[in-house]
Amino acid sequence: MPSNDPNPLDAAALVCERLAPDLAGLVSRRVSIGPPGPGQLLVAVRAAALNFPDLLMCEGRYQFKPPLPFVPGMEGSGVVLAVGADVDPDRVGQAVRFSNKGGALAERIRVPAEKAWPALARHDFAQSASWHVGAVTAYVSLVRFGALEAGQTVLVHGATGGMGHAAIQLARHLGATVYATARDPSDRERTAPLLAAGARAIWPAAGFREAALEATGGRGVDLVFDPVGGDVFDESLRVIAFGGKLLVVGFASGRIPTVAANIPLIKGIAVVGVRAGEFGRRNPALGAENLREVARLAEAGVFDPLIGARFPFSQALDAMRALAERRVVGKIVVEMGG
Numbered sequence: 046m047p048s049n050d051p052n053p054l055d056a057a058a059l060v061c062e063r064l065a066p067d068l069a070g071l072v073s074r075r076v077s078i079g080p081p082g083p084g085q086l087l088v089a090v091r092a093a094a095l096n097f098p099d100l101l102m103c104e105g106r107y108q109f110k111p112p113l114p115f116v117p118g119m120e121g122s123g124v125v126l127a128v129g130a131d132v133d134p135d136r137v138g139q140a141v142r143f144s145n146k147g148g149a150l151a152e153r154i155r156v157p158a159e160k161a162w163p164a165l166a167r168h169d170f171a172q173s174a175s176w177h178v179g180a181v182t183a184y185v186s187l188v189r190f191g192a193l194e195a196g197q198t199v200l201v202h203g204a205t206g207g208m209g210h211a212a213i214q215l216a217r218h219l220g221a222t223v224y225a226t227a228r229d230p231s232d233r234e235r236t237a238p239l240l241a242a243g244a245r246a247i248w249p250a251a252g253f254r255e256a257a258l259e260a261t262g263g264r265g266v267d268l269v270f271d272p273v274g275g276d277v278f279d280e281s282l283r284v285i286a287f288g289g290k291l292l293v294v295g296f297a298s299g300r301i302p303t304v305a306a307n308i309p310l311i312k313g314i315a316v317v318g319v320r321a322g323e324f325g326r327r328n329p330a331l332g333a334e335n336l337r338e339v340a341r342l343a344e345a346g347v348f349d350p351l352i353g354a355r356f357p358f359s360q361a362l363d364a365m366r367a368l369a370e371r372r373v374v375g376k377i378v379v380e381m382g383g
Contacts, residue, residue: 186212191270218347221268230248235374358382
């Protein structure tokens with residue numbers, strides 16, 4: 046287990062010690078990481094990108110509920126310090142990006158070797174940390190479940206977040222006409238990156254039905270990408286074209302909506318749940334293909350991460366609050382330095 050780090054197993058971390066709706070259960074303290082086990086890497090984290098499930102886990106509202114205490118953070122980047130048994134020792138010193146169920150908001154993390162991939166040369170550590178989760182979710186949503194074709198129309202909700210931004214980029218690359226929603230479409234500072242990513246127009250997150258039907262000549266949109274839920278989901282049911290699909294990605298609004306069965310029946314639509322990680326676990330060959338394809342697309346610049354704010358690790362809790370308050374367009378990154 047070679048390493049040049051003097052204290053590879055001791056790390057500062059942001060730790061969730063109790064579940065609380067106001068993030069009151071998060072504290073900064075040192076933790077013991079432990080050496081890498083078989084098939085694992087020990088990584089010195091350089092950057093961690095926040096995702097909405099990180100917030101939900103700290104509030105006890107996510108489907109995955111890690112035992113307390115735990116370190117949040119689903120994706121990040123860094124440098125391999127050491128490897129466990131059955132891992133190529135040449136990986137020590139490699140710059141990697143990684144995705145895990147948690148643990149990125151710490152100076153060190155142990156990750157399965159297959160969950161860490163070489164960082165792209167075109168990205169710095171913050172960029173490397175910022176695109177994987179959104180890109181894989183967008184790909185599984187639009188390609189695997191949505192079967193998106195060139196010439197179709199896509200409506201992306203939650204577009205100011207990293208996941209929505211990735212969905213816009215991919216849909217446009219695949220030849221779709223893309224529309225997006227935002228809380229305040231008149232806020233050019235927040236909507237300009239969405240237009241640059243490929244959205245044709247930005248509509249209000251509440252009250253987009255009329256604009257959607259007008260833009261499509263009354264037909265409706267073919268696909269809806271919805272990580273928001275709540276009222277957005279309800280209104281989305283009214284703007285889907287016959288035979289279209291509503292892709293349920295999450296419930297950032299906090300309300301899990303329901304749908305009367307007569308609506309899918311009359312409109313001939315499908316309401317499809319998307320769990321990108323579970324899709325890969327249940328379909329290993331396709332899951333591996335997904336990872337190769339999103340890496341290829343990122344290398345080609347299709348997935349170009351939008352970093353809206355960078356926080357030093359000393360302000361990691363402030364970064365989580367910024368996520369909760371939806372203050373930032375794009376990804377929020379916590380940088381560890383080093």
